[in-house]
Ligand SMILES: NC(=O)C1=CN([C@@H]2O[C@H](COP(=O)(O)OP(=O)(O)OC[C@H]3O[C@@H](n4cnc5c(N)ncnc54)[C@H](OP(=O)(O)O)[C@@H]3O)[C@@H](O)[C@H]2O)C=CC1
């Protein structure tokens with residue numbers, strides 16, 4: 001057996017503690033599988049005295065994660081602090097510059113600085129790996145960059161934020177409003193420190209941007225992802241969707257079209273009986289379509305201590321075995337500048353609105369859609385006791401830009417009581 005591979009772990013929260021536990025529990029198994037002993041030599045977090053439920057006495061402590069990254073007795077710097085910039089990025093850069101391999105779960109940092117960090121790591125001849133950054137325990141980075149290396153990728157799609165899926169399924173199962181379930185998710189510790197990252201669709205968009213870069217050989221383009229969060233999805237939307245045979249999911253899609261790379265993360269209606277529609281709780285699903293392989297569906301825990309640490313250890317094991325790969329599947333210098341699609345693929349839309357119940361109101365709304373070139377498939381006005389009438393319209397396929405144009409002109413009719421909710425009905429088969 002060759003020399004011990006020495007880990008420096010920065011961040012001892014949910015994921016960091018999980019990694020410490022796996023290294024301790026599976027030392028023999030990891031050594032057999034990789035041909036090297038793997039040991040944690042030093043750790044770093046903010047509060048040294050905090051009880052983390054693990055014994056840290058055998059490991060050196062650094063208050064400063066950057067100092068940890070530069071230690072001579074660290075071969076792999078494992079960044080589990082989080083955050084787009086700040087100490088996480090500074091420490092990752094310091095590790096690379098000191099010739100250390102880096103393993104991180106930090107999707108926020110990679111979605112914004114991934115290309116620069118990949119160039120830096122490749123120039124330094126070190127690995128930068130991030131399996132845990134996308135869909136927690138699901139090995140989708142490995143599947144895409146290794147398992148599907150012989151395919152032209154047609155589409156990457158999935159539910160990649162467990163918190164949002166928990167909120168949406170809990171609203172439906174318990175019939176509870178968004179605000180109540182949001183508070184529940186908060187109490188359960190599901191939400192990121194900044195909950196907007198989850199419910200605003202940003203965390204999931206970070207992940208989609210990373211998958212798209214791997215799939216299409218482009219630089220990570222988080223800015224190119226069209227993002228909508230789940231904050232405006234109401235229990236009424238969930239019930240209406242169910243009546244139509246759908247469930248609402250925060251769904252990400254990245255696909256290369258004749259118009260360029262289309263990348264979007266938004267709440268969508270998917271068939272209730274489909275695998276995506278059946279996805280419950282905090283589970284994630286990643287769907288990959290390759291020209292040779294066809295469709296691959298990966299499903300599993302998208303977050304949490306064990307699943308995320310499992311993904312971190314997959315990267316550590318690869319480095320221990322000597323596997324070296326460009327960060328985004330091909331040398332960073334060859335990654336293309338992303339060519340963003342100017343418009344998304346048309347689809348049917350679900351449109352819910354409250355109208356002032358007066359003569360001609362519905363006709364005015366229908367006219368706005370007609371003038372924007374949008375045809376109505378189905379329309380329903382729900383029972384109401386008040387002067388405001390809940391109306392649901394399902395359109396035929398329409399471009400999102402045309403729908404936005406129609407919604408804008410609806411606003412000028414004076415018949416809307418509040419902003420309409422428009423949700424894409426996803427027609428892609430899964
Ligand atoms: N939790 C999950 O399920 C998943 C998390 N991730 C990603 O993994 C990373 C870690 O997440 P998670 O474990 O949940 O986060 P936590 O908030 O649980 O832990 C963060 C850790 O970082 C430490 N920390 C914060 N600031 C500093 C600093 N300046 N110097 C050194 N350490 C610092 C904290 O120290 P202290 O404990 O002393 O406060 C804490 O131990 C993030 O990038 C996250 O997005 C990815 C997939 C799933």
Ligand SMILES: N[C@@H](CCO)C(=O)O
Nearest residue numbers: 160161162163302303
């Ligand atoms: N906040 C993320 C954690 C895992 O990346 C989620 O809910 O999926």
